[in-house]
Amino acid sequence: MSKRVYRKKEVTDEMKERAKELLKELTLEEKIGMIHGNEIFATKGVERLSIPPLRTSDGPMGVRAEFMPDSFTRIDDNTDSVTYLPCNSAVASTWNRDLAYICGRTLGSEARGRGKDVILAPGVNIKRSPLCGRNFEYFSEDPYLTSELACEMIQGIQENDVAACVKHFVANNQETNRLNVDTVIDGEVLDRIYYPAFRAAVQKAGSYTVMGSYNKINGEQGCHNKETLKDTLRDRWGFDGVIISDWGGVHDTDKAAFSELDIEMDCSSDFDNYYMAEPLREKIISGKIPEEVIDEKVYRILILMLRLNMLDGAKRSKGAYNTSDNREACLSIARESVILLKNEDLLPFDPDSTKKVLVIGENADRKQSDGGGSAEIKALYEYTTLAGIRMLLGGNARVDYCLGYTSNTRPEHRNIGWQSESLMDGGGSRAKAAEEDEKLRKKRRELREEAISAAKDGSYDQVIFVGGLNHNSDMDCEGNDKRDMELPYEQNELIEELLKVRSDTVIVMQAGSAVSMERFADKAHALLWSYYAGMEGGKALAEILYGEVNPSGKLAETLYRNLDQCSAHALGEFGLDERVEYKDGLYVGYRYNEKYNIVPRFPFGFGLSYTEFEYREPYVNTKEGYISCRVCNTGERNGKETVQLYLMGEKDEPVKELAGFEKVFLIAGEEKDVKIYPEKLLPGRRYIITGSGDSIRFEVECEENIDT
Ligand code: BGC
Numbered sequence: 206m207s208k209r210v211y212r213k214k215e216v217t218d219e220m221k222e223r224a225k226e227l228l229k230e231l232t233l234e235e236k237i238g239m240i241h242g243n244e245i246f247a248t249k250g251v252e253r254l255s256i257p258p259l260r261t262s263d264g265p266m267g268v269r270a271e272f273m274p275d276s277f278t279r280i281d282d283n284t285d286s287v288t289y290l291p292c293n294s295a296v297a298s299t300w301n302r303d304l305a306y307i308c309g310r311t312l313g314s315e316a317r318g319r320g321k322d323v324i325l326a327p328g329v330n331i332k333r334s335p336l337c338g339r340n341f342e343y344f345s346e347d348p349y350l351t352s353e354l355a356c357e358m359i360q361g362i363q364e365n366d367v368a369a370c371v372k373h374f375v376a377n378n379q380e381t382n383r384l385n386v387d388t389v390i391d392g393e394v395l396d397r398i399y400y401p402a403f404r405a406a407v408q409k410a411g412s413y414t415v416m417g418s419y420n421k422i423n424g425e426q427g428c429h430n431k432e433t434l435k436d437t438l439r440d441r442w443g444f445d446g447v448i449i450s451d452w453g454g455v456h457d458t459d460k461a462a463f464s465e466l467d468i469e470m471d472c473s474s475d476f477d478n479y480y481m482a483e484p485l486r487e488k489i490i491s492g493k494i495p496e497e498v499i500d501e502k503v504y505r506i507l508i509l510m511l512r513l514n515m516l517d518g519a520k521r522s523k524g525a526y527n528t529s530d531n532r533e534a535c536l537s538i539a540r541e542s543v544i545l546l547k548n549e550d551l552l553p554f555d556p557d558s559t560k561k562v563l564v565i566g567e568n569a570d571r572k573q574s575d576g577g578g579s580a581e582i583k584a585l586y587e588y589t590t591l592a593g594i595r596m597l598l599g600g601n602a603r604v605d606y607c608l609g610y611t612s613n614t615r616p617e618h619r620n621i622g623w624q625s626e627s628l629m630d631g632g633g634s635r636a637k638a639a640e641e642d643e644k645l646r647k648k649r650r651e652l653r654e655e656a657i658s659a660a661k662d663g664s665y666d667q668v669i670f671v672g673g674l675n676h677n678s679d680m681d682c683e684g685n686d687k688r689d690m691e692l693p694y695e696q697n698e699l700i701e702e703l704l705k706v707r708s709d710t711v712i713v714m715q716a717g718s719a720v721s722m723e724r725f726a727d728k729a730h731a732l733l734w735s736y737y738a739g740m741e742g743g744k745a746l747a748e749i750l751y752g753e754v755n756p757s758g759k760l761a762e763t764l765y766r767n768l769d770q771c772s773a774h775a776l777g778e779f780g781l782d783e784r785v786e787y788k789d790g791l792y793v794g795y796r797y798n799e800k801y802n803i804v805p806r807f808p809f810g811f812g813l814s815y816t817e818f819e820y821r822e823p824y825v826n827t828k829e830g831y832i833s834c835r836v837c838n839t840g841e842r843n844g845k846e847t848v849q850l851y852l853m854g855e856k857d858e859p860v861k862e863l864a865g866f867e868k869v870f871l872i873a874g875e876e877k878d879v880k881i882y883p884e885k886l887l888p889g890r891r892y893i894i895t896g897s898g899d900s901i902r903f904e905v906e907c908e909e910n911i912d913t
Contacts, residue, residue, distance in 0.1 A: 309361025578683020
């Protein structure tokens, strides 16, 4: 509970000297080869100087499968299946820095184990609207929570001699027209909402690389934007690492050459024609662009390689993929990522007295790993919830399964061309309405009837529904935003009917972004929220349902009742093609709800436990810069609690903003002092300490005259 110490690998004089020496030896052709993709996921090396190519891979949930050098066709041998980690939204809902670090360490080790130099993660964009197709890849609506967890992840990744690539810089909060949409956004809003995670990633955690975004920011493309890349990232924040374009994010040779961008990547195999390839070489030869502009880029790439021990036969970490430790890491994260939203004395179930269970819902037995866009994972395995329940209960209980509804498409991956096609059609458009034809409606009616009639059978000890979203291309998926926040595939009808015949049906939502639960949230007696929680996710969920694990996840995003409660839609603009003005300003997520007294279905920070916690004795220690309180586990089970500290705003400020948090484990009856260190204690300002959402609250005031 003391302040976190970040280890950052600074550039030494020796590295600088060596990079300069190598730079002198390189020909123009060789330098050009190093600053653009020469394979879909790698640059060109310089064999005669033993400079290897820079090998990259997605992404946030594990290392992506191996592709042919010049296309998105998988090599598809049996050696590139990997550990499938929980997505960043799941990591965020653990509110556990240690787990974020473990997640990063695992990801870095897997990446190095697969021979990668840069892992294209983490994604730290702010969840501005529940409709964004890539929300599952991001942590939270809150910049502080995102920063804290992303820094841990980056530290973990980079311990393995692999570079993190924090993405997508910046304000990449929608997929609609993602290649060209102009995000119009105020400087203060950037500074306080959209920049902090990137700033922390480079300044605190020392991320070696940053990925420029596809979208424009205030009129200029993210990959050659002066305001964001030069004025902010390099000049204000002193970033000395490498800036990599998003795949196809470069639009102009001159602009790219004169910008701070170092490496151009794309989805096409026409490598020589990339903007920073032949076209740039010709301009340099004809004297239109001075060679020095690319020298700076190559210098930074060489420094990166030195930091990663890639040159001069340096001793380098070899990583390890598919180890049991890595799988154990997945399980630990998944266990803490599940959020108990409602529990009226229903959970946990007793496994010993369970003889017959009915599980309903497509997501109960749907593998989610191999979808979602560039975050797709060729997982070594993935336990679904159904598998988790059967594994936990063993052979003495009967677990029946009904599909209940269908999305009509099992994972629709393996359109090998989707990534390059997504650039051709302008980088994604608003989701096309799925063809809900009569045949499909009939099929769903039949599935519903089958599930309802099974649920009516009085012999089941428990009925568990697992639904939500998936990675289909109109759901939680790169390249498209969702049409609305309704629960799709007629699940509302199914859940309503289920609750009529079995009011004790447990409802589990598995999704990567908020969906409206208005049609059943009041009626259900137990409600759980899970993100795409990795290869061990189904096991973790079963352990929570049957009480082997006490849930401790808290929402890292607001679960709205409807879209009107979300500021991006109520105040701002979202999902437009040309220009999206962020009129919602600072009022993103709970900042908006608090300011306008809007009560969402479940607030940011909310999450229940099977035990109870009491908070006592709030205390401000201005000298050491922390605020503390005593937390007591007054219930009958051991459990973890996340204590949250919010800074109260003054006049025109957001009502409250997250300023610190700490997660503690308390055995039943135990109590502990929990100290929270905000970035700095502000004199004369008020803070609140709270547990789950708004339920436990203290207000404390910091003295006026403190030495900060
Ligand atoms: C995505 C990036 C990803 C890259 C490489 C792009 O489509 O926006 O997040 O890292 O592809 O696959």
